[in-house]
Amino acid sequence: MGEALRLLIENATATEMPTEHILRAAELIRQAAAPLGEHRRGRFDTASADDLLGGIRLYNPVTGEGSAFAPPVDMHREGDLAIGTCTLGRAFEGPPSFAHGGVSAMLLDQMLGYAVTTAGHPGMTVRLDTVYRSPVPLYTPLRMTASITEVNGRRVTATGAITTTTAPTTALVEATGLFVALRSDQAKRLFGPVLDRSA
Numbered sequence: 001m002g003e004a005l006r007l008l009i010e011n012a013t014a015t016e017m018p019t020e021h022i023l024r025a026a027e028l029i030r031q032a033a034a035p036l037g038e039h040r041r042g043r044f045d046t047a048s049a050d051d052l053l054g055g056i057r058l059y060n061p062v063t064g065e066g067s068a069f070a071p072p073v074d075m076h077r078e079g080d081l082a083i084g085t086c087t088l089g090r091a092f093e094g095p096p097s098f099a100h101g102g103v104s105a106m107l108l109d110q111m112l113g114y115a116v117t118t119a120g121h122p123g124m125t126v127r128l129d130t131v132y133r134s135p136v137p138l139y140t141p142l143r144m145t146a147s148i149t150e151v152n153g154r155r156v157t158a159t160g161a162i163t164t165t166t167a168p169t170t171a172l173v174e175a176t177g178l179f180v181a182l183r184s185d186q187a188k189r190l191f192g193p194v195l196d197r198s199a
């Protein structure tokens, strides 16, 4: 379903069809959405397809295969380096034909988070600094990298970059992120209702 939704969003964003076709499509979309809404989970319920501790989040807005919104980014590790790949479509546009700057920050937040989590230092982003060197092109295969630069108690720093796959040494956007591991009281305060319900 994620793939179908992403096709819908791409075509809906890029379409130049006449208004009557768009209105007809909107009606069909409402008809398709209605039965899905008949049985929904609440705010604190994780998706039955998810495995929180195993890192499976089907509807994550960056990596989720089931997400309408995610590119989705495919991530893996090669040694100490986290690597991600994706291609951004029209829905991610900011400046004409290039990605929105907030989208680049979102991709890098997830990349850095993946790098620290898979290195055994899970935490939440408390700071993300981005440097935009060149616009990120749409419809162009992208490569993202991230790695840890410092571990200081509960604070972990990671850096990363977005490049194209054809010019992997030319950074378009760079980011440095600070992640903080939660104390148990913080984890309980923030995620208690979720953990209770998924136990």
Ligand SMILES: CCCCCCCCCCCCCCCC(=O)SCCNC(=O)CCNC(=O)[C@H](O)C(C)(C)COP(=O)(O)OP(=O)(O)OC[C@H]1O[C@@H](n2cnc3c(N)ncnc32)[C@H](O)[C@@H]1OP(=O)(O)O
Residues within 6 Å of the ligand: 053, 054, 055, 056, 109, 110, 111, 112, 113, 114, 117, 118, 123, 124, 125, 126, 127, 153, 154, 155, 178, 180, 182, 183, 186
């Ligand atoms: C194993 C299987 C893996 C499978 C593979 C899964 C991959 C899965 C990838 C997930 C990837 C997710 C990537 C998205 C990650 C988000 O998007 S997280 C969402 C965005 N972030 C947030 O909402 C966090 C909001 N912030 C907070 O809730 C609170 O700041 C926190 C995190 C609970 C920390 O509480 P706090 O009271 O601010 O900080 P506190 O605990 O008192 O202090 C900790 C230390 O951090 C420092 N600090 C805190 N904030 C800052 C700051 N902004 N600047 C500098 N220092 C700071 C404090 O000064 C303190 O330093 P020390 O005193 O120890 O020297």
